Amino acid sequence: MKALETLYEKPPIFHHFHDRKVRVETPNTLVVGPKGAGKTALLLDYLSTLPPKSFLYLSLHDVRLDPRELGDALETFCKTTPLTLLVIDDYTPALALPQDIPLLLSSTDTALHVEGFTRMLVDALDFEEFMAFSKGAASSEHLFNLYANHGRSPAHVALGETELAKALQTSLLLDLYDPLLITLFRHMALSQSRPLSLHHLYQSLKPHVKLSKDSLYSAAALFERKGLLHFVSKFDAPKTPKKVYLNDFALKNALTFEKDFLRRFENIVFCELLKKHTTIYYTPVVDFYLPLAQEALVCIPFLPPELILRRFGGMVEHLRGLGIKRLSVLSVGNEGSGEKEGIVCEIIPFWEWALQC
DSSP: OOOHHHHHHHHHOOOOOOSOOOOOOOEEEEOOOOOSHHHHHHHHHHHSSOOOTTTEEEEEETTTTTTTHHHHHHHHHHHSSSEEEEEEETTOTTTTOSSOEEEEEEEEOOOOOOOOTTEEEEOOHHHHHHHHHOSSOHHHHHHHHHHHOOSSSSTTTTTTTOOOOOOOHHHHHHHOOOHHHHHHHHHHHBBBSSSOHHHHHHHHTTTTTTTHHHHHHHHHHHHTTSSEEEEEETOHHHHSSSEEEEESGGGGGOOOOOOHHHHHHHHHHHHTTTTTTTHHHHHHHHSSEGGGTTTTEEEEEEOOOHHHHHHHHHHHHHHHHTOOSSSEEESSOOOHHHHHHTTTEEEEEEHHEEEEE
16 A cells, blocks of 8 residues: 555656657546557656546556555555546556546557457557657658668667667567567567468477477467567468568567568558558568458569569559559659559559558
8 A cells, every 4th residue: 555655646757748649538448559659658648637646657567566465455545545547557457446436557468358448559650650759850761761770669769779779679578578488479570571380480499499389379379469460361361371560660670680671661561551451461462452442552662663563564463353443562762653454553652652541
């Protein structure tokens, strides 16, 4: 109880809030999203609008709190203190929630639901938000280069290259903490923007790592629930290996010295698609197939427009079979357009496309 009194008397203060595209507006909201996406900042921004001594904020990651004693202590504290709101950051369902008081909860479990709560997903920065977070005037191309290297975490926008690698590694260690999970995540992340067979990964790791097939599949599900990884199916081939994308595309650079900008660029495009599209596939010809929008995308950062349009001509039969009306070719600076058999092909720089997406 003394710990709760201390937290009540000295609530957290947050001075540097940047506006996001989402905002906490009412109590009884469950904020879910990957670690480092900015959930805590949104909670504290909401608290800044409330009168002093009207709320209690606590984080279940605060090592000063004893989880075994917290449930009963919270119930008593809420009954004996004039609170109008209880905020629990890093919430886990293992904690019994007090009754008869409005709550705000946050969790890194992106699949979590709590009965009676409005669920709000907070993802890391998209390109437009990254631009708003970056200080000083700069061209869209320069900001894209920064975004591609720094990734999506709000906390990493202003870091230098050496600091960035350490910050990404530290964040991953804090989120996964188990050496086996970190090993498995690293191996999956190295397949960035490529199809990954978990069965083949198990076969390759088994001689070197004490591992069961069930634990590998459970780890993949955990990474997905935490919003660390996303898996995209091949269209009309559910048993084919799924492509792997990192929620923070810059994280691979903190896990290996190998550089592969083409794969990272595809991952960057995928993260923008997540904003609006829930049904995404890949095919042997296109990187992303959006059936509900009758659209496909391919990522070709550096090829000249005339060569891209020649390649487009060879894709038309495949696109027509998918019912595609529009092909977007995402580039780094190149522009152009073409049309064939009623299918429009637009070559557009990533930063222009992302601001329209």
